[in-house]
Structure formats: C-alpha cells, structure tokens
Amino acid sequence: MITDARVFQDTFVPEEVVHRNTELTHLSGVLAPVLRGEPAETAAIFGPTGVGKTCCARYAVEQLCENSFNVRTQYVNCWQDYNRYRVLYRLLEGLDRTFDIHRQSTPRDVLYDRIREANEDPYVVVLDEVDQLEEKDVLYDLYTLPHISLILIANDEQEFYSNLGDRLYSRLTGSERIQFDPYSLDEIIAILDARANSGLADGVVSPAQLELIADRAAGDARVAIGILRTAARKAHRDGAESLTAELIEAAVPDTRSELRQKTIEQLSHDQQVLYKIIEEHGEITPGTLYEEYEQRCDDPKSRRSVRNYLGKMEHYHLIDAEGEKRARVYRLSESAFGARNS
Numbered sequence: 001m002i003t004d005a006r007v008f009q010d011t012f013v014p015e016e017v018v019h020r021n022t023e024l025t026h027l028s029g030v031l032a033p034v035l036r037g038e039p040a041e042t043a044a045i046f047g048p049t050g051v052g053k054t055c056c057a058r059y060a061v062e063q064l065c066e067n068s069f070n071v072r073t074q075y076v077n078c079w080q081d082y083n084r085y086r087v088l089y090r091l092l093e094g095l096d097r098t099f100d101i102h103r104q105s106t107p108r109d110v111l112y113d114r115i116r117e118a119n120e121d122p123y124v125v126v127l128d129e130v131d132q133l134e135e136k137d138v139l140y141d142l143y144t145l146p147h148i149s150l151i152l153i154a155n156d157e158q159e160f161y162s163n164l165g166d167r168l169y170s171r172l173t174g175s176e177r178i179q180f181d182p183y184s185l186d187e188i189i190a191i192l193d194a195r196a197n198s199g200l201a202d203g204v205v206s207p208a209q210l211e212l213i214a215d216r217a218a219g220d221a222r223v224a225i226g227i228l229r230t231a232a233r234k235a236h237r238d239g240a241e242s243l244t245a246e247l248i249e250a251a252v253p254d255t256r257s258e259l260r261q262k263t264i265e266q267l268s269h270d271q272q273v274l275y276k277i278i279e280e281h282g283e284i285t286p287g288t289l290y291e292e293y294e295q296r297c298d299d300p301k302s303r304r305s306v307r308n309y310l311g312k313m314e315h316y317h318l319i320d321a322e323g324e325k326r327a328r329v330y331r332l333s334e335s336a337f338g339a340r341n342s
C-alpha cells in the first residue's frame with residue numbers, strides 16, 4: 001500500500017514542483033546573480049497557506065546549490081526563531097560557526113559580527129513565516145550585508161509591509177514580490193497524482209478519488225496531501241488493497257484536526273496563552289482578553305503585539321473575530337482548517 005512514507009511528510013521537497021513554473025522561474029531569476037558571486041535582490045513570496053511557497057523556495061535553493069559549489073544556504077522558520085538572537089544563531093549554525101557561542105551569554109553583536117565576517121561566499125537565507133518575527137530590525141541587519149541574499153515568505157503582503165518600521169519599509173519595498181495564488185482543482189489533482197505515484201503502490205487510489213480529495217482540500221496542497229496520507233494509513237491498518245470514498249471522507253476531519261493541532265503546537269508562548277484564555281471563555285472581548293493575558297504573563301507584550309498575534313491566529317483559522325474594533329469578540333474558529341481558500 002504505502003511504498004514510501006517520506007513523500008507524505010511536510011518537509012519533503014518533491015523532485016518536480018508541479019504547476020509553479022512561472023513563480024519558480026521568477027524566483028530563480030532573482031537568485032541568478034548569486035551564481036556569479038553577486039548579491040541578489042531580496043525576494044518576497046506571499047500567498048495563503050498550502051500553496052507551495054516554502055516548497056518552491058526550498059526547491060529553488062536546492063537548484064542553486066546544484067549549480068554552484070560555493071553557495072551556502074540556511075532555512076529559518078520564524079515561528080520557532082522569532083527574535084533577533086535566535087535568527088542570528090540559526091544563521092551561524094548554517095555557516096558552521098557556532099563554536100564557543102554560549103546561547104545565554106554571548107552578546108548578539110558577537111553573533112552578527114561573525115556572520116558579517118563570513119563573507120567569502122554568498123549566503124542565501126530563507127526566512128519563512130517572516131511576519132512572525134518579533135524583532136524585525138534583524139531584517140535590516142541582514143539586508144545591509146552584501147554577501148547575504150534574502151528570501152522572505154509571509155502570508156499577507158499588505159500586513160507584512162504595514163508592520164515594518166519606516167527604515168525597513170523603504171529598503172524592503174523594492175523587493176521582488178512573487179505572489180502565489182491558491183491552486184485550482186486540477187492543479188491539486190496533479191500534485192496528488194505525483195505524490196501517489198511516488199508514495200503508493202499502483203492502483204491504490206483512483207482518478208475519481210484524487211478528485212474527491214482535491215475537492216475537499218479547497219486549494220490547499222498541504223490539506224490534500226494530508227487527506228491522502230491519513231486515508232492510506234487507515235487503509236493500510238485495515239489490510240485493504242485500495243482506498244474507498246468512505247475512507248477519504250472520514251480522513252477529512254481527522255486531517256484537519258491533525259493540522260490544527262500541529263499549528264497550535266507551533267504557537268509562541270504568548271499565543272498559547274491567548275488561545276487558552278479564548279478557549280476557557282468561549283467568547284471574549286479584546287479588552288478582557290488583554291487584561292487576562294497581562295495577568296497570566298510575567299513579561300506581557302504590548303496591545304499592538306497582541307493584536308498581531310491574534311491576526312496571525314485568525315489567519316490560520318484557529319480563532320475568529322466578529323464585529324468592529326471595540327465591539328469585537330473572539331472565539332475559537334469552527335471553520336474547517338484549509339477552507340480559507342475556497
């Protein structure tokens with residue numbers, strides 16, 4: 001039944017990226033100067049979840065490495081590495097220069113100087129979920145280093161640019177912007193078909209079943225691949241030879257709750273606190289939410305930061321907000337994960 005489980009993992013980079021030729025050509029073109037040892041313009045990739053932003057960035061970077069011995073690269077997920085220190089540390093890791101760095105005590109200027117001095121070869125840095133960065137000035141630090149080329153990935157272009165300070169905005173507004181739109185039904189079917197061919201035995205899933213999965217995934221490739229994986233796992237456990245429509249329908253809510261759980265696990269400490277408060281209250285106004293949040297945190301962030309956190313959680317369908325400004329109430333989202341693109 002399952003011949004290669006790796007192809008269903010989220011970090012898997014497929015040998016061929018389906019239906020993203022225009023975006024990939026654009027990105028590779030932006031990165032081309034790196035092959036000549038010159039800095040590339042900053043690339044800024046935007047689009048909803050599950051539309052292949054990360055996958056394409058990783059693919060383009062891998063292609064770059066295949067064509068050059070010198071290029072060094074690093075991928076940073078800013079959900080996890082959300083402040084200046086963590087980003088700089090991750091970049092030093094990518095350069096293999098963390099020796100004698102003590103995570104708690106080495107001043108961050110030392111980290112930065114070390115990255116600045118490692119300028120013998122180009123360094124391509126992918127900052128995924130860059131809108132999650134709490135200290136965006138690190139972007140300015142990196143932008144000013146000529147050997148570093150940045151690929152920034154975020155969901156919403158307007159939101160990203162509106163949260164940069166003036167100094168950063170004027171630098172990053174000239175970035176090469178690449179917009180990723182949700183996939184059509186046929187595109188999702190093609191992505192699924194390629195995964196099924198490399199990860200499942202022949203005849204396990206029919207074209208009609210791939211179409212059913214694609215329909216339920218509503219333009220989100222992560223949801224689609226997740227449904228296929230969940231259904232195949234269940235069929236495998238049941239000792240079945242192939243999938244059925246019932247198995248697929250049952251896999252839809254399971255996949256959505258699995259993805260939701262993974263997203264919750266990725267939340268920062270402050271976002272987890274906010275999530276918990278909303279969960280406990282069922283429904284809560286921004287004022288009360290902030291008061292409770294302040295009480296529960298030793299080092300509460302500003303109201304503005306909290307608004308940003310909430311915006312991101314809304315974006316991922318973890319919470320919903322209803323009403324205008326002061327009259328708004330927050331509650332946990334009941335809409336299905338991945339349905340945003342429909």
Ligand SMILES: Nc1ncnc2c1ncn2[C@@H]1O[C@H](COP(=O)(O)OP(=O)(O)OP(=O)(O)O)[C@@H](O)[C@H]1O
Pocket residue numbers: 009010011012013014016017018019020047048049050051052053054055056155191221222225
């Ligand atoms: N065009 C494609 N061809 C093959 N696989 C794809 C394609 N687009 C997306 N995928 C697969 O779909 C899944 C989700 O894609 P990816 O992580 O790149 O989405 P994303 O747009 O970065 O989402 P998010 O904003 O949530 O991080 C991954 O497993 C990825 O390999």
